[in-house]
Amino acid sequence: MTWKKRFLRVTHLLFIILLLVQLLPDRSTKEVFTGKLVTFATGVEVVTLLASFIIKKPQSLSLLLDIVGFVYVLLTVWSLATAKYNVLNDMLFPAPGKVINQFVEDRQKILINIRSSVGITIQGFLLAAVTAIPLGLFIGWSARVGGAATYITKFFSSIPPIVYIPYGIALLPTFRSVSVFVIFLATFWPVFAGTMSGVLGVDKKIIDSAKVLNVSKPEMLFSVILPASLQQIFLGCNQGLSVSFILLTSAEMIGARDGMGYYVKYYSDFGDYTRTITGLLVIGFVVIAVTFLFNKLQNYLLRWKR
Amino acid sequence: MSTSNTAVANKIEIKNLTVNYTENRKSFNALNDVSFGVGRGEFVSVIGASGCGKSTLLSVLEGLYSPAGGTVQIDGKELHGTGTERGVVFQHYSLFPWMTTRKNIEFGIKQARHGVKRSERTRIADEFLHKVGLDGFGSKYPSQLSGGMQQRAAIARALAMDTEILLMDEPFSAIDAKNRVVLQELLLSLWEGDGKEERKTVVFVTHDIDEAILLSDKIVVLTAHPGTVNEIVQVPFERPRNRSALVGTEEYGKFRNRLLGLLYNDIRERIGGDEVVL
Numbered sequence: 001m002t003w004k005k006r007f008l009r010v011t012h013l014l015f016i017i018l019l020l021v022q023l024l025p026d027r028s029t030k031e032v033f034t035g036k037l038v039t040f041a042t043g044v045e046v047v048t049l050l051a052s053f054i055i056k057k058p059q060s061l062s063l064l065l066d067i068v069g070f071v072y073v074l075l076t077v078w079s080l081a082t083a084k085y086n087v088l089n090d091m092l093f094p095a096p097g098k099v100i101n102q103f104v105e106d107r108q109k110i111l112i113n114i115r116s117s118v119g120i121t122i123q124g125f126l127l128a129a130v131t132a133i134p135l136g137l138f139i140g141w142s143a144r145v146g147g148a149a150t151y152i153t154k155f156f157s158s159i160p161p162i163v164y165i166p167y168g169i170a171l172l173p174t175f176r177s178v179s180v181f182v183i184f185l186a187t188f189w190p191v192f193a194g195t196m197s198g199v200l201g202v203d204k205k206i207i208d209s210a211k212v213l214n215v216s217k218p219e220m221l222f223s224v225i226l227p228a229s230l231q232q233i234f235l236g237c238n239q240g241l242s243v244s245f246i247l248l249t250s251a252e253m254i255g256a257r258d259g260m261g262y263y264v265k266y267y268s269d270f271g272d273y274t275r276t277i278t279g280l281l282v283i284g285f286v287v288i289a290v291t292f293l294f295n296k297l298q299n300y301l302l303r304w305k306r
Numbered sequence: 307m308s309t310s311n312t313a314v315a316n317k318i319e320i321k322n323l324t325v326n327y328t329e330n331r332k333s334f335n336a337l338n339d340v341s342f343g344v345g346r347g348e349f350v351s352v353i354g355a356s357g358c359g360k361s362t363l364l365s366v367l368e369g370l371y372s373p374a375g376g377t378v379q380i381d382g383k384e385l386h387g388t389g390t391e392r393g394v395v396f397q398h399y400s401l402f403p404w405m406t407t408r409k410n411i412e413f414g415i416k417q418a419r420h421g422v423k424r425s426e427r428t429r430i431a432d433e434f435l436h437k438v439g440l441d442g443f444g445s446k447y448p449s450q451l452s453g454g455m456q457q458r459a460a461i462a463r464a465l466a467m468d469t470e471i472l473l474m475d476e477p478f479s480a481i482d483a484k485n486r487v488v489l490q491e492l493l494l495s496l497w498e499g500d501g502k503e504e505r506k507t508v509v510f511v512t513h514d515i516d517e518a519i520l521l522s523d524k525i526v527v528l529t530a531h532p533g534t535v536n537e538i539v540q541v542p543f544e545r546p547r548n549r550s551a552l553v554g555t556e557e558y559g560k561f562r563n564r565l566l567g568l569l570y571n572d573i574r575e576r577i578g579g580d581e582v583v584l
Contacts, residue, residue: 205399212394213417227404304404304447
């Protein structure tokens with residue numbers, strides 16, 4: 001890439017516009033933390049410029065610049081509508097600087113809540129994966145012709161997992177264990193169904209190929225059928241993961257004392273919408289980060305596919 | 307108990323083999339009363355039009371399919387199920403797509419040759435990758451290789467397993483014509499070897515007459531519906547063979563026509579006319 005293509009981009013113009021807009025006088029009655037917004041945007045710009053040095057593929061650079069550009073436009077419009085012209089209710093719509101300030105102030109608290117939410121999700125998810133995958137492999141393999149298990153799975157997975165919550169609360173002692181239980185149920189069925197359909201879909205030629213090598217039964221299940229159905233298993237896992245987040249945050253809004261759902265619900269009850277919006281954005285980032293890491297894992301384990 | 311009429315016992319003895327297939331609740335006779343022997347170190351091809359049951363015959367030898375009648379004996383012992391004394395090369399998916407070529411070969415060695423250490427398996431795998439001309443491709447996945455290279459790796463695995471018997475089910479049928487010739491010659495030179503080691507016993511299924519002639523000591527011609535042995539023909543050409551020296555000769559042409567006739571008659575009888583052109 002030429003120097004011009006690397007650094008002479010619209011995104012940087014958008015950054016300058018964002019800074020210029022910040023020079024306008026604040027008209028909001030509340031404190032708007034314009035300085036925090038400028039610091040944040042400058043930070044993003046510095047990181048973007050550094051990345052522009054490193055990134056090799058033109059498409060990747062354009063993607064990054066487009067996303068960053070969108071963020072600048074959003075921040076510009078948002079600060080114009082709130083801090084600068086005050087056209088929105090400043091109780092319900094905090095200025096961007098305020099949200100950034102809130103995030104920095106609450107970072108300790110937010111971190112604890114993220115840890116709680118992500119911890120529960122991982123625990124429930126792993127519990128489901130280590131039970132559903134071997135079970136799906138075993139049942140799918142021993143009943144390669146019969147479809148009974150498929151129908152049973154269809155029945156159980158058609159129950160929206162959220163309705164288990166009241167029963168889970170009656171059944172289990174702590175909120176944490178209820179959450180893990182519900183996430184386990186929500187993830188178990190899609191992973192189990194994915195594994196089964198993966199096993200049933202394994203090419204007969206691959207199975208023949210393994211048979212003529214005289215593989216043992218455990219080897220057949222874990223060294224042949226498991227990798228051969230891995231793509232379907234991941235499909236189930238992805239489904240389970242996205243349901244888990246919806247479920248957990250809903251559960252946290254009902255009866256938790258920790259977690260990001262709790263954070264959002266708690267502060268909106270007090271009318272603290274700055275924290276509510278901070279919480280929403282944090283949840284978005286956390287979900288994206290977890291899904292990103294999970295996709296990385298998936299791509300790594302399926303690297304042998306073309 | 308004698309297992310064979312001949313003085314030297316055959317490595318593989320197929321006697322009165324009958325195989326029925328059930329498809330959509332209809333049962334049909336895929337192979338009927340098929341008998342032939344494969345000598346130790348002999349290369350035997352089975353040819354026939356599609357649907358003559360040649361692949362079914364090989365699945366029985368692989369141990370993947372049980373016959374309705376008759377027996378298959380290996381070294382005088384009746385065959386039951388799969389076994390790693392037989393190396394197999396299929397047309398597709400001989401290799402596991404999630405393992406690198408080297409891992410695939412190592413896995414085959416682990417299954418067939420118990421007690422070979424891990425480091426030794428890697429060494430053997432690389433040795434056979436070299437033999438089939440795949441140096442430097444050990445860490446590639448099958449999906450990163452061309453069809454021809456995949457079959458090279460499959461052959462490398464079968465040979466690295468060092469089994470006495472090799473079963474090959476149309477291994478080159480999905481390969482383009484140019485590469486097919488290269489692979490045939492590779493297989494020929496690997497199998498013929500330098501004469502010091504004992505040759506492997508091979509059963510090779512194909513529908514390509516030239517391939518069968520170039521490679522085989524003996525060709526079993528099957529007739530379809532149901533699959534029966536039409537004729538067993540000895541290939542009269544000296545080894546080591548050379549394609550370019552062989553193909554132009556008059557004997558080759560005559561022999562090829564004879565085989566073609568065996569296949570052609572069969573097809574003409576079935577269709578009931580002589581307008582068929584091959």
